[in-house]
Every structure is written in C-alpha cells, then in structure tokens.
Amino acid sequence: METSYDAIVVGAGPAGSSAAILLARAGWSVALIEASPFPRRKVCGECIAASNLPLLETLGIGPALRQRAGPELRRVALWCGEESITAALPASADGYPPWGLALGREHLDLLLLEQARATGATVLQPCTVAAIHGETHGAGYAVAAATGGGARLLLRAPVVIRAHGSWQPPPVDGTALSRERRPADLLGFKATFRNAALECGLLPVLALPGGYGGMVVASDGLATLACCIRRDRLAACRRDGARPAARAGEAVEALLRRECGLVREALAGAARVGPWLAAGPIRPGVRVASRDGTFLVGNAAGEVHPIIGEGISMALQSAWLLCEELAGSADAFRRDERGEIWRRQIQQRYASRWRSHFSRRMRLAACFAHTAMRPGVAAPLLPLLRVVPALLGIAARASGKTRAAVTLPAAALPGVIQGSPP
Numbered sequence: 001m002e003t004s005y006d007a008i009v010v011g012a013g014p015a016g017s018s019a020a021i022l023l024a025r026a027g028w029s030v031a032l033i034e035a036s037p038f039p040r041r042k043v044c045g046e047c048i049a050a051s052n053l054p055l056l057e058t059l060g061i062g063p064a065l066r067q068r069a070g071p072e073l074r075r076v077a078l079w080c081g082e083e084s085i086t087a088a089l090p091a092s093a094d095g096y097p098p099w100g101l102a103l104g105r106e107h108l109d110l111l112l113l114e115q116a117r118a119t120g121a122t123v124l125q126p127c128t129v130a131a132i133h134g135e136t137h138g139a140g141y142a143v144a145a146a147t148g149g150g151a152r153l154l155l156r157a158p159v160v161i162r163a164h165g166s167w168q169p170p171p172v173d174g175t176a177l178s179r180e181r182r183p184a185d186l187l188g189f190k191a192t193f194r195n196a197a198l199e200c201g202l203l204p205v206l207a208l209p210g211g212y213g214g215m216v217v218a219s220d221g222l223a224t225l226a227c228c229i230r231r232d233r234l235a236a237c238r239r240d241g242a243r244p245a246a247r248a249g250e251a252v253e254a255l256l257r258r259e260c261g262l263v264r265e266a267l268a269g270a271a272r273v274g275p276w277l278a279a280g281p282i283r284p285g286v287r288v289a290s291r292d293g294t295f296l297v298g299n300a301a302g303e304v305h306p307i308i309g310e311g312i313s314m315a316l317q318s319a320w321l322l323c324e325e326l327a328g329s330a331d332a333f334r335r336d337e338r339g340e341i342w343r344r345q346i347q348q349r350y351a352s353r354w355r356s357h358f359s360r361r362m363r364l365a366a367c368f369a370h371t372a373m374r375p376g377v378a379a380p381l382l383p384l385l386r387v388v389p390a391l392l393g394i395a396a397r398a399s400g401k402t403r404a405a406v407t408l409p410a411a412a413l414p415g416v417i418q419g420s421p422p
C-alpha cells in the first residue's frame, strides 16, 4: 500500500468524503481515513437543504440520492407544547431543485464514501487516526493510524484535512479537547419510527424546556426524530421518571411525548425501528483557523446549533470552499519546499470565506436554540408567530437554507471545480 499522498482526509462524513471526491477529481492522490464501518446510523435530523442538491449532483450522487430520499420538504412548523404554527418553506434561490429532502445518514454517508472511492481516493476503513505530527521544516505531516484489525500505519502528505466531526476525541496533536461535563452540555439523540402520523413534506421544529428537536419523513417512509437535550434536564428526567433506570434515549422519548402534544400524537400508532442513538455533547462554535497548518472542514471547523438543520450544508460547502482554494496547487505542494507558506496563504483565504458565509447563520442558530429552550423567552414570541407565521419561513431563509456558499457555474453540472495556484 502507498504511504505518501498529496492529501490525507481524516473522517468520511459529508465533509471528508466530499473533500476527497473534489481533490481526487482535481488530480490529487488522496487517502480518506474513516474510523467506523459503513453503513452506520448517525445522530442527525437528516434534512438536506435544497441549496446542497446541486453540489451533491455535481459530486455524482444526485440520482441515487433522489431515489432514496423522502418527500420534498415544503413546509415548516413550530411545535411548542400543544401548539403548532405552520408556514411555507422558502424555495431555493437558484430554483433548481427548489426543495430540500431528508435522507438517512446510513445512505448519504455511504453514497459519498463510495463516490470518493470510485473517483480514485484510497479509502482506509475502519481505521482510526491516532495522531497527526507536523514534519520538520513544514514539509508536511505524518499521520499515525490503526486499522480495525490492529495494524499500525504511518502515512505522509503535505496537506491534511481534518473532517473528524466534533463529537469524538480528535486525533492527538498537542491540543487536548476539554472533556469536562457541564450541566448545560447539549446531548444529541435520534430514533427512527415506522407508521408515524407525520405529514409528508412537513418539517416540525420542536421547542421544549431544556431542549429542541425536529421530525421529518426520510428514507423508506420512516420518520426521523432527533433532538438536543441539556445534560441537567436529562438527568432530572431520569431521576423523576416512573422508571428511573430507563436508558437515556427512552427518557428522552418520554420527555418529548410529555412536553410536546404533537409528538405524542405523531407517535401514537408508531413503532420505533432500532434503538435510540446518542452523541455529544455537541460543541457549537467556530474553530476554522487551525494553528498547526492542517485544514478543518465540517463540524471540525465549526459546529452550528442543529436547530436550523444546516450542519450537512456547512460540511459540504466548507469542504467545497477549501477545495476551491487547494485545487490547482498539488504540483506546487509536491515540488515546493515552502509548503508552510502555501498552507498559511490558503488557510487565510479559506478561513475568511468560511467566516463570511457561515458566521451569521451560526449566531442566528444560537439565538433560535437558546430561545427555543427557554419557555420564558419563547412564550412572548408565540402570539407574534400566530399572526405572522411567515416569519418561520423568513427564519429558514436567514439560516442559509436557500443559498449555497459556493456558486456552481452551469458547466459544473456535473463537472469538476476549477482552481488556480495561490
């Protein structure tokens, strides 16, 4: 097996696989390293905003995505207590295709990973990156990894893209992630239900004390229910519940049924398919500017509160922004000894574009999340939303649902991204 590549991508979620596809298409030799075997279910609401569909088409998975995904998402609702306020979702600004979709992550992530392999990336899976070390004189990086069978690998590349998400400890590189448990930590949960009484194409956002969530009909007519709950709220539910020993997911389901009348109705005749999944704590915040010269995309670069369902958008689009900056510079990295300077220049341009596209939606999402979790703040807004439900659609538009951070030239459908050396 080769041990030297132009780029090593750590993590094959939507950010990592799309970066691998784009760089492999641009002629780079790429290793894509993923810790989990696929297909795997993942904590996620599974909604893909319409603005991403042209990108996914260009990445080469459009037909398979459309075949597997649930119905077009045309309406949004706010479910709060016993109340529902509904509005039309805004259509995509480009008009093609106008509406978002929901697709199980066991399908989406597998489609993208297989596309990366088909495009020429070397896929190492299951294989966990343990450490990333900068080499002397800024020449590149040595990446230490272990396969599922226990074999140890050492790979080298001038470019390392960290797409490992934000919920697992990142590979060791000298910056340890704080593992302190805080009462306000938000834990993520997701379960899938058969025969849920949920209108097709409706995307309800749930607001409840100490948490928020969403529900949608995704692949195979199954409904996905996903939410974030504060650690202290969950602990209180498990302490006070009729069955204190219930697993965390079951306590969450009981909480959602109790707090939200429409969830209770939707699940009345439904059967859960598989166990509840849990993840987190989620780590909202911006981390795009790495100090070690590696590049961060997706949740690793910045995590948005999932209340606006834009994490997949930011994963795909941040990978795209970075690859637009990188594409075209592979030869330069191969022959130039000043890799450090190249990396710094690309890093600055990428981080600045990242911030200009995503910072506003991150602030908005934080504002929506903290409002939804606090009944004292949310309650005074409900009378306004009852009179002007269209505000929900305006909030969806402001969250970035209708416009991608990257503009595809018509010729790029389906094609390759163009890039020029810095």
Ligand SMILES: Cc1cc2nc3c(=O)[nH]c(=O)nc-3n(C[C@H](O)[C@H](O)[C@H](O)COP(=O)(O)OP(=O)(O)OC[C@H]3O[C@@H](n4cnc5c(N)ncnc54)[C@H](O)[C@@H]3O)c2cc1C
Residues within 6 Å of the ligand: 010, 011, 012, 013, 014, 015, 016, 033, 034, 035, 036, 043, 044, 045, 046, 047, 048, 049, 127, 128, 129, 130, 163, 164, 165, 166, 167, 168, 169, 170, 171, 188, 189, 190, 226, 227, 228, 282, 297, 298, 299, 300, 306, 308, 309, 310, 311, 312, 313, 315
């Ligand atoms: C409750 C909830 C609901 C959500 N709902 C939505 C929604 O409806 N729509 C939406 O757009 N977003 C939603 N999100 C957010 C979305 O799931 C994430 O933003 C998205 O998955 C980020 O993609 P990523 O590629 O950056 O990371 P991930 O999808 O987390 O992928 C990272 C990958 O890296 C691998 N990895 C990690 N460490 C290593 C290592 N050391 N070595 C090798 N591999 C490694 C992991 O196994 C994983 O496969 C939701 C999130 C939550 C918590």
